[in-house]
Amino acid sequence: MSAMEPMTGQAAMEPILKVEHLSMKFGGLIAINDLSLSAKRGDITAIIGPNGAGKTTVFNCITGFYKPTGGMLTLTRASGEKFLLERLPGHLITDKAKVARTFQNIRLFSGLTVLENLLVAQHNMLMKSSGYTILGLLGFPAYKRAVKEATEKARYWLEKINLIDRADDPAGDLPYGDQRRLEIARAMCTDPELLCLDEPAAGLNPRESAELNKLLLDIRRETGTSVLLIEHDMSVVMEISDHVIVLEYGTKISDGKPEAVRNDPKVIAAYLGVDDEEIAEVIEGAQAAHAADPVDAAVALLAKEAVAEEGHDKPAEGSK
Numbered sequence: 454m455s456a457m458e459p460m461t462g463q464a465a466m467e468p469i470l471k472v473e474h475l476s477m478k479f480g481g482l483i484a485i486n487d488l489s490l491s492a493k494r495g496d497i498t499a500i501i502g503p504n505g506a507g508k509t510t511v512f513n514c515i516t517g518f519y520k521p522t523g524g525m526l527t528l529t530r531a532s533g534e535k536f537l538l539e540r541l542p543g544h545l546i547t548d549k550a551k552v553a554r555t556f557q558n559i560r561l562f563s564g565l566t567v568l569e570n571l572l573v574a575q576h577n578m579l580m581k582s583s584g585y586t587i588l589g590l591l592g593f594p595a596y597k598r599a600v601k602e603a604t605e606k607a608r609y610w611l612e613k614i615n616l617i618d619r620a621d622d623p624a625g626d627l628p629y630g631d632q633r634r635l636e637i638a639r640a641m642c643t644d645p646e647l648l649c650l651d652e653p654a655a656g657l658n659p660r661e662s663a664e665l666n667k668l669l670l671d672i673r674r675e676t677g678t679s680v681l682l683i684e685h686d687m688s689v690v691m692e693i694s695d696h697v698i699v700l701e702y703g704t705k706i707s708d709g710k711p712e713a714v715r716n717d718p719k720v721i722a723a724y725l726g727v728d729d730e731e732i733a734e735v736i737e738g739a740q741a742a743h744a745a746d747p748v749d750a751a752v753a754l755l756a757k758e759a760v761a762e763e764g765h766d767k768p769a770e771g772s773k
């Protein structure tokens with residue numbers, strides 16, 4: 454298969470993203486080990502897992518920042534066109550495969566205005582309409598039309614994220630939560646079919662996390678964009694995801710609906726750093742004791758035990 458392939462009739466039914474036998478090594482470290490997963494078109498799919506599980510590495514492989522050591526990443530657009538992401542240069546992953554991303558650390562142009570940040574995102578489209586010439590930039594009607602359209606699109610997204618009143622302020626002056634939403638708006642200005650968000654709720658307070666949930670659900674409903682999300686904030690993951698994939702040490706340990714994953718002893722064990730058989734036993738105990746939410750009760754009990762154990766291990770204050 455070439456990096457770009459024409460549509461087939463079946464294609465629109467296929468998952469938007471299929472990752473097959475992905476592996477990524479950094480020297481002797483195996484960050485991703487034979488990982489396969491898929492994301493359904495129109496779904497919000499979350500990738501979760503403890504620190505260092507390999508989530509960002511998967512994103513970096515999908516978005517062309519890393520060339521994987523092995524495996525295949527197939528993006529199928531709604532038109533049926535297929536792209537092998539591991540073979541595409543980064544700029545074509547955005548322009549042709551229509552994948553956009555945000556980063557764990559905010560990467561806005563803080564000295565540019567809020568509106569300008571959204572226009573820069575559309576730079577490639579504007580350059581194309583100028584015919585890549587100075588004359589084009591000066592007078593081409595197509596260019597003028599493209600600038601008008603780009604500004605309209607930017608303003609549309611600023612309305613959506615409630616930042617239209619701050620359009621002319623430097624992006625760096627915005628509060629942190631607003632900058633996070635602006636990054637999402639910037640990604641949406643490239644008209645992605647797959648939006649990859651790396652910890653969009655990091656550093657947000659509960660009100661801002663709730664706003665983020667609403668924004669992502671609105672995006673999905675109004676544009677049909679598929680969302681792939683890395684997130685540690687379980688209030689975001691559990692409330693808006695259709696499908697959750699859990700990684701640990703670069704491999705998949707669970708995959709399913711949010712509720713099923715939340716109750717999976719393997720997942721709880723990975724997060725608490727304990728044995729999954731022990732978790733299963735404690736959950737059974739909580740069920741037998743008729744706890745309202747046996748999983749919550751089991752997690753609370755194990756977390757309490759872990760804290761008590763840690764306190765026990767610590768030398769008494771004042772001792773050397």
Ligand SMILES: Nc1ncnc2c1ncn2[C@@H]1O[C@H](COP(=O)(O)OP(=O)(O)OP(=O)(O)O)[C@@H](O)[C@H]1O
Pocket residue numbers: 479482484502503504505506507508509510511
């Ligand atoms: N460029 C790199 N060079 C060397 N090792 C790397 C590189 N990128 C990631 N790693 C290693 O790969 C493993 C997975 O890292 P990754 O950042 O993908 O995990 P993560 O699940 O996103 O973690 P977190 O939740 O803390 O962001 C870690 O052991 C990390 O140190």
